[in-house]
Amino acid sequence: QKEVEQNSGPLSVPEGAIASLNCTYSDRGSQSFFWYRQYSGKSPELIMSIYSNGDKEDGRFTAQLNKASQYVSLLIRDSQPSDSATYLCAVRSNTGGFKTIFGAGTRLFVKA
Amino acid sequence: KAGVTQTPRYLIKTRGQQVTLSCSPISGHRSVSWYQQTPGQGLQFLFEYFSETQRNKGNFPGRFSGRQFSNSRSEMNVSTLELGDSALYLCASSLGAGQSSYEQYFGPGTRLTVT
Numbered sequence: 001q002k003e004v005e006q007n008s009g010p011l012s013v014p015e016g017a018i019a020s021l022n023c024t025y026s027d028r029g030s031q032s033f034f035w036y037r038q039y040s041g042k043s044p045e046l047i048m049s050i051y052s053n054g055d056k057e058d059g060r061f062t063a064q065l066n067k068a069s070q071y072v073s074l075l076i077r078d079s080q081p082s083d084s085a086t087y088l089c090a091v092r093s094n095t096g097g098f099k100t101i102f103g104a105g106t107r108l109f110v111k112a
Numbered sequence: 113k114a115g116v117t118q119t120p121r122y123l124i125k126t127r128g129q130q131v132t133l134s135c136s137p138i139s140g141h142r143s144v145s146w147y148q149q150t151p152g153q154g155l156q157f158l159f160e161y162f163s164e165t166q167r168n169k170g171n172f173p174g175r176f177s178g179r180q181f182s183n184s185r186s187e188m189n190v191s192t193l194e195l196g197d198s199a200l201y202l203c204a205s206s207l208g209a210g211q212s213s214y215e216q217y218f219g220p221g222t223r224l225t226v227t
Contacts, residue, residue: 046215090216100214
């Protein structure tokens, strides 16, 4: 089982729709969770962090965390073509030493 | 604040050579992590440093090594290069202590091509 799993996609949504990106993780002791956006040819950019169960909203982005289910999600409301990118889920693990583990990423296409 | 800088941005090396990559973190950040990114494997964890100490090392051969200096700048070295080492090497810095301090900010990366 991979430490952090994401659907590779691609996920295609029409402009203005809600894009839903999902991530599961294996280390039950993980406490910090992050979403990064990576445009083609660029480095990852932090867009959200979440530490407690529930929802965290920042503009058009909402991160959701359920530690009991070991599940993190990212919702993008009113999706724009500029949101087309790969979204990486990252989990901070202290098992076996300090490290941040990234999922393989989900490619999102927003169609105008 | 200036962002994370990495040098060089591009490198072409021959099999068997060695290479050193450099990373300067955001001012005030004490932790630096290194990742290898390839199309097939995604972002793979290499090392994490905090205050000159290696906190963890990923599942890479001993040819990959790194260090962090007292000013938090970090270098990684790859010896005896192999074709499979061709990748984008990313450095990320963070405050390094405290819950919210694990938010990582990435540099532009060094694109290494081994021929």
